[in-house]
Each structure stands twice: as structure tokens, then as C-alpha cells.
Amino acid sequence: MINVALEGAEFYAYHGFYPEEQVIGTHFLVDVQVGFYADIDVEKDNLSNTVNYEVLYAIIEEEMKHTRKVIESVAQAILNRITTEFVFIETAIVTIKKQRPPFRGPLKQSVITLSYHK
Template identity: 50%
Template sequence: MIVSLHGAAFFAYHGFYAEEQKIGNHFLVDIDVEFTPAADTMEDNLDNTVNYEWLYDMVCEEMKINRKLIETVAQAVINQIVQQYPFAISVRVVLKKLNPLLGAKVGHSAVTLSYQKG
């Protein structure tokens, strides 16, 4: 089973350059968490799955911590997910920085980090 949260939008101050850390930027986050349910999903119990509301709230908190690299942010998100959901088989996080400061028109830059259990 995979629980996903895609297109979560944030404004944050991540960036290598001082200007990025001062003016901030818009970011989009996509998360996919694959797992085997510990119980029958027909039990209709939130404890038997990955809570995408928790995913959003956790990413909200991680985005508030200013970092130079979006790779670092994405890894922190994975670390939090694996800690909260030890039954996760794999986690994929895509973090997009919209309109990065490159001196050219670019839709976004992005990093994709993955975790695979075992």
C-alpha cells in the first residue's frame, strides 16, 4: 500500500546564497510512503496506516528550519517518517524550489531522495 501527499506548498528560507535565505522562496513537496498494513484496512482505523495529515504537519515544521540545501530538508523529512512509521518499506520525497535564483527563467529545481528498508 502507498500513502501519498503531493503538491504540498510552502514558503521557506532555504538556499545556499544569503539572498535566498533573506527573501525566501516557494516550495512544493511530494511524499510517497509504501508499507504493508499491520491489520486489515477494513478495520477503518487510522493507526493501521500512514496519516497524511501528520505528514503535512511534520513537513510544515521541517520547512521552518532554515537550511542551505534542499537535499538536507528532504533527508530530514525522510528521517522523521521512518522514525514515526517504522513499518515503512520505502519512502520517496521530492522537494521542488519554484523559480530558483539562476538568472534565467526556470520553473523549478528539485531533489528526489529515497529510503528503502533493509
């Protein structure tokens, strides 16, 4: 199995249950890992043998622009797009970390992780 990942993609977005979160926004970190089987032909050495990092990033970036109340919905939208774009993927994991969520006391981040297994 080949694993391809992007870690710590940073976005300023407006996801949140409370209306003020959708106005003020906050920082998010997104990690995506996908797994697939492939025979890598070193002689061909091209993107058709793997998952293109740029396409993965573009999917994440676009979905982070769509304001949603819960970050689980954002993660599911990212998973849906990735598995549609790369139909050969066997596994995928999307983790979204909301930096400094609005709680009464200090809190570094809230984290959700969604997984896909074919």
C-alpha cells in the same frame, strides 16, 4: 504494498545557499510517498491500519520551517522524521521543488528527490 502520498504541499520557506535566499525566501512544493505492508481490516476502519496524512503533513511543515542551505538536507530531515514516526514503512520518497530558483534566465523549478528503502 500500500502507498500513501501527499502531492504538491506548498510552502514559503527560506532555504538556499546564498544569504539573500535565506532572507527573501521562495515557494517550494513537496511530494511525499510512503509504502508499507499491512492487512487492512475493513471492519476496524481506523487510522491504526495506515499512515496518517495529517502526521505526514505536520512533519513536512515543521521541517520546512528550519532554514537550510541545501534542499537535500531538508528532504533528508523529512525522511528521518517519517521513518522514525512510522517504523513499519518499507519505502519512502521525498521530492522538493524549488520554484523559480535564482538563475540568470527563466527556470520553472529545481528538483531533488531522496528515496528510502528498508
